[in-house]
Amino acid sequence: MYFCTVLMNLHIKYFLVNAPKSYQHSSGSLLFYFTVRMPNNKSGLSKERLLFKRIIPTGLYAYKVFGVLDNCLPAVLADVYMDLDYRKQWDDYVEELYEKECNGKTVVYWQVKYPYPMYYRDYVYVRQRRDLDMDGRKILVVLAQSTSVPQIPERSGVVRVNQYKQSLAIESDGKKGSRVFMYYFDNPGGQIPSWLINWVAKNGVPNFLKDMAKACQNYPRRS
Template sequence: MSVHFSAEDFDYPVRELKLGKPESQEWKLFVDKNQIKVYAWLDKETGLFQWKVFGEIEYEPEVVKKTLMDVDYRKKWDSYVAKIEMLESNNNLDIIYWDVKYGIPMVSNRDYVYCREFREVKGEEEEDEYIVILSKTYDSGKELVPPHKNKVRVEGFKQFMVLKKSKNGTKIYMHSIDRPGGKIPSSLINWAAKSGIPNYLGVVAKACQNCPK
């Protein structure tokens, strides 16, 4: 598999986790409660928000990592998953097919073919260790899963995630970029994201309780 992520892709989310907020002041604080902060930035080109989440989960980083990355376990805890499967895997780089129930009545499922890579990154201090998980649309001339006529294939998806051990469990950072396509009004997409994004860490934390060892 070719290289899909740059050194900066791995570095910048670590910087922001350490900072505790976005580096750019263009991001506006949207939610600040229960030790979770959600920042939003409106992409004027698409009319869609991007989101950055800072929070903490009361489980060890390895448990959180497995909960997030175990494809078979995700089928059990993520109610929006219609189908998810590993297409290719090589060391720390995976290619995954993901069929998502979009959560809006009468709206077709969205499906993704995306690559995911994780890396353990050392910080400046000896005790600083970060687990960085990067995902984005798999861009290749090789069509691994043909588009389905009843689903909308998503392009332009990116997600940057960082985990770091803390006194209470794991500090977590997520930057999410999603362009679900189709003819859904951007206002409806933004409304759905506003409803779901702040609750995401709670869903992950609950899933960590029953994560298989």
């Protein structure tokens, strides 16, 4: 039920069909968008992608990214995203990352490096992947959402992020690449400086996709 609800709320099919050309504004909400341009180099990135930054009532931001990763097949991209051991090799912001069985479900613990003098943040979340057929189009979807389990308590000197959601929808671009839609939100807690918020919007999220594209090229189980 949760999986279906998230799909409906994100309107994944709408974004995959219409973005970025037709999605210019969102009626009744505070939504801003700008274009992030990157060179088409060996990393396999397309020349541009759109990043949407939506202000929610708490004053925090939710991010929506639409773009194309050239030379990165959807199945490989989804495998790279799900492979936690491999992520520790290519994501420089990972301090600690592992899976643990808790109360009959698989839970992920993820600790993220933050710039000094800020505390590191950590996440406890569940995730799931589905391969969908939507009117003949194969779309791979990965969802993640924060949870709480007594087996992974909060740590001293690390801020626990209790509100976290991330959704990724992937389909073929009709060539050798992938069209990608990503939604991301978390509440990092504490007083986050404005420069860090702006960095995440303009560099952090796009750079994450850039690093993931490079990881796809070097993935040992690439198909």
